[in-house]
Amino acid sequence: MARTVTVSKPTTWLLRLIAVTYVFFLVAWPVGLLVRRTFSNGLTNLTDALSDEKVVGALQLTAVVAGWAVVINLVFGVTISILLVRFEFPGKRVLSALVDLPLSVSPVVVGLALVLAYNGRDGLVGPALEDGGLQIIFATPGMIMATCFVALPLVIREVVPTLTEIGDDQEQAARSLGASAPQTFWRITLPSIKWAVIYGVVLSLGRAVGEFGAVKVVSGNITNETQTATLLVEAKYQNFQQDQAYAIAFLLILVSVACLLVVAFLRPKNEK
Amino acid sequence: MAGPGLAGVENATAPASPSGRRPRRVRRTTPRNTLTAGSGLGLGLAMVWFSILVLLPLAAVVATAGENGLSRYLDVLRNDQTWAAVTLTVGQSALVTLVNVLVGTIIAWVLVRDSFWGKGLLNVVIDIPFALPTIVAGLVLLSLYGPQSPIGVHAAFTRYAVFLALAFVTLPFIVRTVQPVLEELDTDVEEAAASLGAGRGVIFRRIILPALTPAITAGAALSFARAISEYGSLVLLSGNKPYSTEVVSVRVLTFIENGNNASAAALASVMLAVALLVIVLLDIVQRRVARRG
Numbered sequence: 151m152a153r154t155v156t157v158s159k160p161t162t163w164l165l166r167l168i169a170v171t172y173v174f175f176l177v178a179w180p181v182g183l184l185v186r187r188t189f190s191n192g193l194t195n196l197t198d199a200l201s202d203e204k205v206v207g208a209l210q211l212t213a214v215v216a217g218w219a220v221v222i223n224l225v226f227g228v229t230i231s232i233l234l235v236r237f238e239f240p241g242k243r244v245l246s247a248l249v250d251l252p253l254s255v256s257p258v259v260v261g262l263a264l265v266l267a268y269n270g271r272d273g274l275v276g277p278a279l280e281d282g283g284l285q286i287i288f289a290t291p292g293m294i295m296a297t298c299f300v301a302l303p304l305v306i307r308e309v310v311p312t313l314t315e316i317g318d319d320q321e322q323a324a325r326s327l328g329a330s331a332p333q334t335f336w337r338i339t340l341p342s343i344k345w346a347v348i349y350g351v352v353l354s355l356g357r358a359v360g361e362f363g364a365v366k367v368v369s370g371n372i373t374n375e376t377q378t379a380t381l382l383v384e385a386k387y388q389n390f391q392q393d394q395a396y397a398i399a400f401l402l403i404l405v406s407v408a409c410l411l412v413v414a415f416l417r418p419k420n421e422k
Numbered sequence: 423m424a425g426p427g428l429a430g431v432e433n434a435t436a437p438a439s440p441s442g443r444r445p446r447r448v449r450r451t452t453p454r455n456t457l458t459a460g461s462g463l464g465l466g467l468a469m470v471w472f473s474i475l476v477l478l479p480l481a482a483v484v485a486t487a488g489e490n491g492l493s494r495y496l497d498v499l500r501n502d503q504t505w506a507a508v509t510l511t512v513g514q515s516a517l518v519t520l521v522n523v524l525v526g527t528i529i530a531w532v533l534v535r536d537s538f539w540g541k542g543l544l545n546v547v548i549d550i551p552f553a554l555p556t557i558v559a560g561l562v563l564l565s566l567y568g569p570q571s572p573i574g575v576h577a578a579f580t581r582y583a584v585f586l587a588l589a590f591v592t593l594p595f596i597v598r599t600v601q602p603v604l605e606e607l608d609t610d611v612e613e614a615a616a617s618l619g620a621g622r623g624v625i626f627r628r629i630i631l632p633a634l635t636p637a638i639t640a641g642a643a644l645s646f647a648r649a650i651s652e653y654g655s656l657v658l659l660s661g662n663k664p665y666s667t668e669v670v671s672v673r674v675l676t677f678i679e680n681g682n683n684a685s686a687a688a689l690a691s692v693m694l695a696v697a698l699l700v701i702v703l704l705d706i707v708q709r710r711v712a713r714r715g
Contacts, residue, residue: 165528169528177547177550177590183566184562226471232461250701251698253647254648256650256674257651258671258672258674258690259483259690260479261678262483262687265683266479266483267478274485299476360553363671380556387561395561399557410546410553411546414549
């Protein structure tokens, strides 16, 4: 009867209890409470927030920054994944370790690094760029770069395993039948890694919308100009406009949970 | 789902030849180059962007940190307030990682070997800390453990708040690295051991635990790395009081806000070194697992 070695009943219950209690107190209850507070006055918190010009501006800025960052990471991620899996070149192992680096670097350090390189006053290359009319720090390009940096490995980490798994038989067959490299990519490679790319994009989107630390350092946090939704949550909370902070946080939770559900529901279908 | 860093244990090594040891050794001594003109161009462009985005800024951190010589560098790190932040961060991160090793393994076990009503929900809820923006994570914890707590726990602005925030953001790491390994684990060996008279404790210690150790190590490394670099969730929750609840990331930000970029870079360079160390450790663990097959 036993598929696995049986664990005694009390132990099973104890482990189950520990797992559920821990997750309930740490995640489920706090998140639930925040959602309840958002709606404590009915819909007024949300409608108030959405009629505030600052909030709308911040949400738009978040959409722009996240959109650009996701597109850039998509192109870069797919390119790097194909290179890492399908080709051999010197320094490959170093590169594959380095693309994981953003996962364990503090967002504040990411922001600092970009500031030190690109600020217009004493940055490494910043002054030269600003003379050329391109301001990066305290402007949208810097925020996009910060977001790209923190979300960099997400597409690669999804696509590399899939590419490895499918092998290159079909690609070689296509090439031997006379297909050009771009044809092979669009007709064979891309369709077979489609789902991995989509997961990567969804994960990147979630991360990009929610980025806080790196963007805070790089943006200068200028109201109505470089203030994203996450930065506005902090500002509103510290200004004792907690209801609005809850409302914006709720919208961000909606986005991230939507990303989560998309991935959770798409994945099993693909793996079968 | 595999969030950031989770796909790691089994697949990130992606050996070019699945067949075993010898090809790898050959490859290491004579790196071949199979780039075509088109892919070479692609690699070139990708490397240019990677350098602009990652390598150049990180080099700027190291350069700025070393600008004022070794003695100034060490002065920054020896500063009392900085040292307090470092000990707090490392201590709480180690504690959180320890808790994650225990509870994370239990949760993974429950998700794989147990079945009960609501397990699917538990499985989804585990990923929420990854998906939630960090500032929102702080706000969320504040609603249960802050001044308006419905259960009367006022952990905000204390060391417990730092622990809570770190535990929240690192919850999925060990669960999501151990879970797939546990799923793949062949139960035949366990049954054989049981039929030969081994007790549950022995089976767990001698058979299950050794198989899970690489995954737990990898998850623990990721969780520790994430914990020491955490910033967003602590901003609202911990109060950022110097000597008491100020973590390293907050200290770096304070340096930046005061215009003291050299000190910020000095401290940041230490954090970068730790991040690199974790990546090297992960690489070694993954390679060892891959070699064992």
